[in-house]
Amino acid sequence: MKKTKILWIVAIIAIVVLIGLLVYGYVRKLTEEVKNPVVTMEVADYGTVKIELYPDVAPNTVKHFVSKVQEGYYDGLTFHRTIPEFMIQGGDKEGTGKGQTDYCIPGEFIANGFKGNKLKHERGVISMARTSYSYDSASTQFFIMTENTSSLDGHYAAFGKVIEGMDVVDKIANTEVVYRSSDLGANEKAPTNEDGSIIDSDRPVNPPVITKMTVETYGVDYSGYETVEPLDYVS
Numbered sequence: 001m002k003k004t005k006i007l008w009i010v011a012i013i014a015i016v017v018l019i020g021l022l023v024y025g026y027v028r029k030l031t032e033e034v035k036n037p038v039v040t041m042e043v044a045d046y047g048t049v050k051i052e053l054y055p056d057v058a059p060n061t062v063k064h065f066v067s068k069v070q071e072g073y074y075d076g077l078t079f080h081r082t083i084p085e086f087m088i089q090g091g092d093k094e095g096t097g098k099g100q101t102d103y104c105i106p107g108e109f110i111a112n113g114f115k116g117n118k119l120k121h122e123r124g125v126i127s128m129a130r131t132s133y134s135y136d137s138a139s140t141q142f143f144i145m146t147e148n149t150s151s152l153d154g155h156y157a158a159f160g161k162v163i164e165g166m167d168v169v170d171k172i173a174n175t176e177v178v179y180r181s182s183d184l185g186a187n188e189k190a191p192t193n194e195d196g197s198i199i200d201s202d203r204p205v206n207p208p209v210i211t212k213m214t215v216e217t218y219g220v221d222y223s224g225y226e227t228v229e230p231l232d233y234v235s
Helices: 002-031 059-071 166-173
Strands: 038-043 047-053 079-083 087-090 125-128 142-145 158-164 210-216
Touching: 038 059, 047 059, 047 166, 059 158, 059 210, 079 166, 087 166, 158 166
Parallel strands: none
Antiparallel strands: 038 047, 038 210, 047 158, 079 087, 087 142, 125 142, 125 158
């Protein structure tokens, strides 16, 4: 009888300990801080930039960007537009800013009915480029702010911020360009390509190349982003 009583006590203690461990693990999981993904971007002859992404601000945009980085999509692409005291833009497969993809992603910003994104376009913030004719026209092009520009707030999907390497971003922004429209005289015409088409302003003479872009997700799966059909603006 005494032996049975002892076994019951031991069993009860074991159950209590097990429940305690389960509760501890559950509470720890709930309270443990989930780290945001961090992108490391290496730019040839310029240096390394680290960017923290914000899934809580623009979840689908972050999923898409992380997925493209993991695919190696940005490796070898360039910054095709650089403007000091404004931003640098890259991520176009053609390197012109006019490259097209067969899909777009929904615009996660207030003007498009997405209320959760209140991230301001301040210095260091990364945001998605899009066309002027559609809010849902972002694909792979992105830009990084070099100065605060409140006019973009709520109209573009900001989704992260540079945490290391803003000096590299500034160097890229100040790289030599073919010309700036603001520098043209009153009677001076913009330079043209061999076919007679006008060269876009703010285009670098030697576009900075993204040699490698990687991302640390800290074990979180960011796959499964939502896409939309590109707007047929010609029709």
